[in-house]
Amino acid sequence: MQILIIEDEVKTAKALAAMIRLISPDADIVATLQSVKSAVAWFATHDQPELIFMDIQLADGICFDIFKETEIRAPVIFCTAYDEFALESFRANGVDYILKPFTQDTLAAALHKVRQLKQFFSAPVAGKSSFLVFTDNRYTAIPIDHIAYFFIRLDMPAICTFDGRTYFVQQSLDHISTVVPPGQFYRVNRQYLVNFDAVKEVEPYYARKLLVHLKVPIPDQIILNKNNTTAFMKWLNDH
Template sequence: MKILVIEDEIKTAKALIKLISTIDPDAEITGPLQTVSAAIENLSAPPSPDLIFMDIQLADGSCFEIFKEATVTAPVIFCTAYDEYAIEAFKANGIDYILKPFTEETLTAAFKKVAGLRRSLAQQDVNPIYPLPLQQGKKSFLVFRDNKYVVIAVENIAFFYIKNDFPALVTFDAKEYTLNQSLDTISAQLPQEQFYRINRQYLINFNAVHEVEHYFGRKLLVHLKTATPEKIIIGKNKATEFLHWLDNR
C-alpha cells in the first residue's frame, strides 16, 4: 500500500511513520509533507497514493485548501489535536479522525476500517471508496395495541428505545408502541444509512435528528425532532463515527 503522510510537526510525523511501519511493514510511505503547497504539488501528479494520513493545521494553512486545488481520490485519515473539524473532514474523503496523541491501537483500528471498507466495496463493485451503497432493510413493523394490529412504516419511526427492559418504537407524531424483538434484532433489520444505534438504549432515524451540540468531556448531545424520555448522549469514543454517519449521505 502506498501511503502519503502530510504533517508539519516533524517529531509527530516520525512517530506516525514509525507506527505505520509497525502495523504495515510492507507499506511504501511518502513524506512527511509539511505544507499545503507541497501536498497540492504531490497530489496533482501521478501516481496517487492508496491512503493519506493528514494533519488539519499545516505550516502554511488549513489542509482543506488542498481539496480545493487538487483532486484527492485516496481515502484520508485525519490526525489532529482538534475535534471540531470532524464534519468538514468527512466531507473531504475522510474515513477516520484520530485525535493526538495517537497510539498503535488507534492506528490499528483505522487500518482495519480501511480494510473493511475496501472489502465491502470490492464485493459491491463500487468505486471510488465513497459514497457507500445504500442498504435495503425492513419496510414496516407490525405492532399490537388496544386489541388491534397496526402496521407502522419504518419511515414514520423517529426512534426505538428500551423502556422498562422492553424495546418500543416512537413515531414522528409521538405515538409509542411496544415490540417483542430485541433492539439488536431490530437494528439488524434496518438500513444502516438511515438508522443509527446511539447506545444500548437508543436507535434513531436520521430524519429525526434536529441538532447536535458538544457536551462535557468531548461527548455529543443529540436533540431529536420528537421528544425523548431522557437526554441522548454519545460518548467521545463514538462521536466521530456518529458525525461521519450524519454526513455520509
C-alpha cells in the same frame, strides 16, 4: 499499501511513519509533506496513494485548502489535536478522525477500518447489495433496494432513499454506475443515477428532450438529453 503522510510537525510525522510500519509491515510511505503548497504540487505530479494520513493544521493553512486545489480520490485518516473539524473531515474523503496524541491501538483500529472499507467497496458488481454511509457518527449500510437515486448535492455525491433521506457517499457517480446491479439503475445525466423502481412517469420536453418524474422528491428537474432518450426508453421498456 502506498501511504502519503501530510504533517507539518517533523517529529510527529516520523513517529507516525514508524508506528504505521510496525502495525502494517507492507506499508510503503511514498512521501511526507508539511504544507498545503507542497501537497498540491505533489498531487500534480504523482499518482493517487492508497491512503493518506493528514494533519488538519499545516504550516501554511488548513488541509481542506488542498481539496480546493486538487482532486483527492484516496481515503483520508485525519490526525489532529482538535475535534472541531470532524464533520468537515468526513465530507473530505475522511474514513477516520484520530486525536493527538494517538496510540498504537487507535492507529491500528483506523488502518483496520480502511482495510474493511476497501474490501467492501471492492465487492463484485453482482454482490453489491448495499452502500456504506456515515451518519450519526457511525457507518451504516443502506440496502441498494432502499435507494431511489444517486445524485450530486453541494458538489458531492449523495444518495436519496425511498423514504426521502439523503446521505453523502465517498464514491463518484461514475464509479457507482459501474457497481450497482446491472439494469436496475440508469445514468440519466451527469447529476442523477436513478433506480427503475423510482421512476413515476416520463413526459416530452422541448427540443426532443425528456422530463423524468420520480416517486420521491428531487431538488431539481431531471432532464434527459435528446441523444439519450432512445436508450433510456429501451431501458424502461426492457423492465
